[in-house]
Amino acid sequence: MNWLTGTILALFLGLLVYAESDLPDSTEASAPTRTHVAPRYIEQSYPETRTPNIVTSVLADYRGYDTLGETVVILTAGIAVILILPRNDRRR
C-alpha cells in the first residue's frame, strides 16, 4: 500500500466518521426507521393478515413483490448452473 492509497483511505475514513456523527440515534423512538411503516406493521399485521409472525407477513404479504424477485433470482441461479456446467457422462 503506497502513500497515495493510504491517504485516500484515511480521508474516506474521516469522511465516514464525520457523516456518522450526524446520524439520528437509532435507539430513540423518534428515529426515522421507527416512525415510517414499522408501527403499521407491528400494530396491524395480526388484524390484517391473521399471522402472528410479523416477519412472515412482511416477507410474503407487505413485501411480496420483493420475495417474488428473490425467488426468481434463486430459480435463475439454478438455470444458470444447468446452462454453464457441462454434462458429464463419465462412468465411474
Place this chain on the structure above:
Amino acid sequence: MRGSLQNVVVEGVSKFLVPFIQIFALYVITHGHYGPGGGFQGGVILAASMMLLRLSLGEEVEHRRFSPTLAGLVAAVGILIYAVAGLLPLAWGGNFLDYAYLPIPGLSSAELRYHGILIVETGVGLVVWGTLVILFDHLIGSES
C-alpha cells in the same frame, strides 16, 4: 457414483431418517406463520433429504425416483404458483399480490391474506427445493 458411502448402516439410517426430515420440512414451511420458518428454510431441508439419499443410496437409484429433470419441473411449478397467486388478485379487481382479492369464497379479507401467504410460501419452498437439487446434481457431475 454408487459406492461413495456404500455401507448397510449408512443406507439403513438414511432410509430411516429421510421420512422424518421431510415431515419436518413440511412442518417448517407451514409453521412460518407462527414462528421461525417459511418456504426458504423448509425447501432447503427438503433438498437436504434428497441429497442424503443421493449420497447414501447412489445416484443410479435416486435419479430413477427423483430425476434432475423432475427437480427442474418442481422449481418451475413453484415460481408458477407464486406468479399465479400474484396474478389472480389482479384479475379479480385487486393489486398485484394483494391476497385479499384471491377468488376463494367464504373467507374474510384477513383470512384470505393468511392463506395467500401460505400459498406463496409453498411456491417458494418448491423453488428452493428444486433449485438446490439441480445445483447438487450438476455440481456432482454424473448424469445417469
